[in-house]
Amino acid sequence: GEDVEQSLFLSVREGDSSVINCTYTDSSSTYLYWYKQEPGAGLQLLTYIFSNMDMKQDQRLTVLLNKKDKHLSLRIADTQTGDSAIYFCAETSNSGYALNFGKGTSLLVTP
Amino acid sequence: NAGVTQTPKFQVLKTGQSMTLQCAQDMNHNSMYWYRQDPGMGLRLIYYSASEGTTDKGEVPNGYNVSRLNKREFSLRLESAAPSQTSVYFCASSEGRLETQYFGPGTRLLVL
Numbered sequence: 001g002e003d004v005e006q007s008l009f010l011s012v013r014e015g016d017s018s019v020i021n022c023t024y025t026d027s028s029s030t031y032l033y034w035y036k037q038e039p040g041a042g043l044q045l046l047t048y049i050f051s052n053m054d055m056k057q058d059q060r061l062t063v064l065l066n067k068k069d070k071h072l073s074l075r076i077a078d079t080q081t082g083d084s085a086i087y088f089c090a091e092t093s094n095s096g097y098a099l100n101f102g103k104g105t106s107l108l109v110t111p
Numbered sequence: 112n113a114g115v116t117q118t119p120k121f122q123v124l125k126t127g128q129s130m131t132l133q134c135a136q137d138m139n140h141n142s143m144y145w146y147r148q149d150p151g152m153g154l155r156l157i158y159y160s161a162s163e164g165t166t167d168k169g170e171v172p173n174g175y176n177v178s179r180l181n182k183r184e185f186s187l188r189l190e191s192a193a194p195s196q197t198s199v200y201f202c203a204s205s206e207g208r209l210e211t212q213y214f215g216p217g218t219r220l221l222v223l
Binding site for chain 1: 142144151152153154155156159161167169170201203208209211212213214215216217
């Protein structure tokens with residue numbers, strides 16, 4: 001399948017902003033998602049953006065979408081230690097059913 | 112609502128043994144999915160069921176079979192487990208095509 005690319009690690013200090021980046025491949029993707037996975041747990045839907053939007057804000061989370069460059073980012077404002085987790089970017093696939101996931105970005109928030 | 116539930120949470124198998132992973136959802140979703148998650152590989156789709164009575168192969172279907180028992184339940188069967196099937200298995204469901212997928216807590220499987 002096509003690859004969704006993410007950087008593997010990010011470390012930030014508590015209170016700073018975190019920006020997690022993702023590039024996707026399918027220009028026909030309808031929705032793009034951010035999921036959060038805490039250690040030993042399943043995937044929790046954080047937010048998603050419809051492909052005809054440029055930005056979506058939801059409390060501390062801001063999603064930016066650049067369709068021309070196929071680039072998606074997730075900004076977490078005022079990052080807390082509880083935000084430490086793996087964050088997955090995902091796009092709807094060509095089949096229109098499954099999601100194509102990136103390999104995940106491990107976010108470490110230090111005091 | 113429990114959302115998506117999976118059983119068992121953990122399982123250890125010997126090579127060649129068989130087992131069935133169970134998944135159920137109470138959101139009245141039409142579509143259900145099985146993924147596996149391996150370190151450094153993200154999630155890969157094994158099988159999906161677009162609606163009750165249909166199943167289709169995903170990216171990595173070899174060594175697995177599925178059954179969409181009814182609208183609520185979607186099971187994954189390993190007929191003859193292999194060490195390469197050691198993984199964390201996630202079930203997910205969505206209302207339909209292109210709708211948001213909701214995930215279960217996962218089943219951690221170790222094949223010796």
